[in-house]
Amino acid sequence: MYLGAAVAVWLFADVGPAAVTWLRQLGAALVLLAWRRPPRAAWRGRVFWLSAVFGLVTAVMNLAFYESIARLPLGTAVALEFAGPVVVAAVGSRTWRDILALVLVAAGVVLIADVRWSGSALGVLFALAAAALWIGYILLGRRVAAVGSGADGLAVGFAVATVALWPLALGTGxxxxxPRLLVLGVGVGVLSTAVPYALDQVVLRRGVGRARFAVLLALLPVTATLSGLVLLAQVPTVPEALGILAVVAGVALRSGDETGEPP
Structure with a gap:
């Protein structure tokens, strides 16, 4: 996922984040439609509308995320964004570990935001918007998996989002x-959307609860920070590193017993 995000950052020098978002949706939609070839039932009724809303929420989440990493280091933006999944994981907390996990994550977010607020307040706001939208991604993704559409639902949803957000394509000139930029743009869709989101659906269809799934997602600030360091030479400051570590510590403390959790 964050190899794709690093490629997206490289593309920002030639096209803006909004245009890269649309290329990402286009690439993912083309690959998934060619692979899955969703049946007619996937394009009708409640299944279609659920997939369409899921695709649109995901696309807007990606747009907010790209606008944030255009202004913030990759690991910093992801640590802010993944406050959303941790909130989902901690809803209905009953143990001191859950409460402490929330405190750590909140402290990490505040620390990172305080470091970046003066330099890029807009980047922080975009990252927090992505965090809120990621909650919608988790909840809607669970429903898409529950109705049995899975990867077919992804293909339909991303196709709808690509068409609905066509004005973003105006910046892709x-x-x-x-050919290099086109390959990179489509590659972002494959690396950051088609492969990881299809794997998300596999995990969700195996009955993994929302909380456990959110915790698994929230581990990604570590890989994002490493990707930013290795691929983009983005070295976090000491306060940023402490904030990211606080988020990771909160994830590690989060209790993972979701036996019998409703979908």
Missing amino acids: PVWGS
């Missing part, structure tokens, strides 16, 4: 004259 330079891409169509450059």
Whole structure:
């Protein structure tokens, strides 16, 4: 996922975050439609509308995330964004570990936001918007998996989002004259959307509860920080590193017993 995000950052020099978001949706939709070839039932009724809303929420979440990493280091933006999944995981907390996990995550978010607020307040706001939208991704993704559409639902949802957000394509002009940029743009869709989101659906369809799934997602600030360091030479400051570690510590403390959790 964050190899794709690093490629997206490289693309920002030629096209804006909104245009890269649309290319990501296009690439993911084309790959998933060719692979899954959703049946007619996936394009009708409640299944279709659920997939469509899921696709749109996911696309807007990606847009907010790309706007944030255009202004913030990758690991910092992801640590802020994944406050959303941890909130989902901790809803209905009953133990001191859950409460302490929330405190740690909140402290990490505040620490990171305080470091970045003066330099890029807009980047912080975009990352927090992505965090709120990620909650919708988790809840809607669970429902898409529950109705049995899975990867077919992803294909339909991303196709709908690609069409609905076509105005974002107006900024993709330079891409169509450059095979390199086009390959990178479609590659972002495959790396950051088609593969990881399809795997999400596999995990969700195996009956993993919302809380446990959210915890697994919230481990990603670590991989994002490493990707930013290795691929983009983004070295976190000491306060940023402490904030990221606080988020990770909160994830580690989060109790993981979701036996019998409703979908």
